[in-house]
Amino acid sequence: MTDQNIPLVEMKDISISFGGIHAVEKATIDLFPGEVVAVLGHNGAGKSTLIKVLSGAYRRDGGDILINGEAAEIKNPRDAKKYGIETIYQTLAVADNVDAAANLYLGRELRTKWGTLDDVAMEANTREVMGRLNPNFRRFKEPVKALSGGQRQSVAIARAILFDARILIMDEPTAALGPQETAQVGDLIKQLKREGIGIFLISHDIHDVFDLADRVFVMKNGKVVGHARTQDVTKDEVLGMIILGKVPPGAVPGPGAMKVA
Amino acid sequence: MADMTHSTTPHASETTTTARPEGNLVARFFRATEIDTRMLGMIGALLIIWIGFHILTGGLFLTARNLWNLSVQTASVAVMATGMVLVIVTRNIDLSVGSILGFTGMIMGVLQAQYLPQLLGFDHPAIWAVALIGGIVVGGLIGTLQGFIIAFLSVPSFIVTLGGLLVWRGATWFVTSGQTVAPMNPSFRLMGGGAEGSIGETWSWIVGIIACLAIVAAIVNARHQRKRFHFPRRPLWAEYVLAGVGFVTVIGAVMVANAYFWPINIARRYAEANGIPWPEGGLQIPHGIAIPVLIAIAAGIVMTFIATRLRFGRYVFAIGGNPEAAELAGIKTRWVTVKIFALMGVLCAIAAAISTARLNAATNAQGELDELYTIAAAVIGGTSLGGGLGTIAGAMLGALVMQSLQSGMVLLGIDTPFQRIVVGIVLVTAVWLDTVYRARAK
């Protein structure tokens, strides 16, 4: 945690609505290098929508995004990747009909000196990365459709860490994983954190993320209830924030905090 | 009715062979050679259709003459089917290919018959090439326009190309106010086949040898690549089997093409023109492979390369599998769509060149219903309308299956209305069997 003053990512007053629904309203959130920030909230709170603005999947209606203190133009997923933002989507966003290697390199294929796809090299690298992540994984030649939910999730995670990410967004990354694979992802997060990568970890279940996270942001009905360092609050207090929007003394209230009389 | 059962049973055999692996040996053979059983089923179907017609026609079908004609008749739809695969893989459809064929054919017709002779002189050697390029450019522009409307204005491809079907057919009429343009330029006509438009015995053998060398090179290269990264390799005997099957196919095809001789009047004219004395038993000049067939094969190779070896092809399949994932991966999915339709337009123009050259005329009705045969070829060839699945080779084989059915029925003297009924039923049956096959393969 070297550069404590300048956040890696700063999203300020982000708003986005679909039709009449304010999916995210004036949300402000930040992330420092080597930090794990958990974004918590009930189903439909707006977590995925908020981080999709950062990953370029959605265009915001209002607000600013700053990367390393400078205003960032993120209009599509390609822009986000240029800033070193890699995303594991909740829906995984894998192409079912092609194999793991094709998915890992989708949009960034390795090519031979002739300009053709270097499938062999891509498969070799894929075997290596997947070996680190999920040593039991063997089905490299099959379309991803033939994989289990957890194996598909491993593919999505591998894709995000394959290219040197500086900012990693993980939207419910362990939803489909077994205990062993979940632990592996936990180790991976700690390792990436040591390398100075900033990680947004999205979840609706506090138990998944509380021990991994340095700070938590809680969202409710599209608004940020508040944020806190995990060392300053208890799980129960965070649970109160998620369910009731009640901000404990150790946390900083946001626009979505329950108004206390 | 008899021919109907003949054309459907082959597909049925395709499902049974895979559903019930006969013993260990067969299963091991397929695993070792990595042969696609689906493709094998299609080849089996084709062979059964051929043999069935051969028997029904009393030995007229499997003759050098008929097979050679079959290859030429298939060429135009086969060229378009290679592009239709990419269109359907991305969950789109192109109903306008027949009309684009008609329009670009007419453009090439008037270019070589009316405008270019005035501009360049009557027998300028470049007329055919300029006309061809002109048609290709027009086809590409039409495809680009349609692709642009589909991708950027978000009008469904079904509607855009249905509109195109009407617009380009109407536009064809306007080029000459409905008049047929003929004859075509002699060099241009070579693209249509015939005695002149075939490469003869020697060149056919050269092409055959090159094809055999290419097969060896491909197998050796694949082995080498797998070795480089320590991937499992096919057993050596399997490689030999594959190479052997390839050789037999290629050499067989060349022999058939060389066994079909020029018609006697053309040969006589040729002999007179070149001062060759007319021999006792007549002059037997082999046709060799027809140029339109070479064009179709070239189109197939290029399109397979694009679909499997280039980034563009990878994107096409990824978009077909999951459009949202492709977009999130940073692929410019709209531009890929535009390029697919542009490519389709170019292929329509190439098909139009073959078709106008073969007919020696550009007519208003050229390519009518071809959109349906093209789509049917792709679908019979294993392209899934759900997107994400399909091969170029399969689609070309599908075109051959369709054309075989039609030619066979013509040989049997079956009327056109009944031919259509049969083709329609076969199409539905083939796709149903394919669905069954896929459901079991899962």
Ligand SMILES: Nc1ncnc2c1ncn2[C@@H]1O[C@H](COP(=O)(O)OP(=O)(O)OP(=O)(O)O)[C@@H](O)[C@H]1O
């Ligand atoms: N593409 C969209 N079109 C319309 N409404 C949307 C869209 N995406 C999200 N929403 C709405 O925005 C709100 C927030 O959704 P979001 O997916 O961000 O929730 P979430 O916090 O990620 O929930 P979960 O824990 O279930 O993943 C929901 O009410 C949802 O219906």
Ligand SMILES: [Mg+2]
């Ligand atoms: Mg979500």
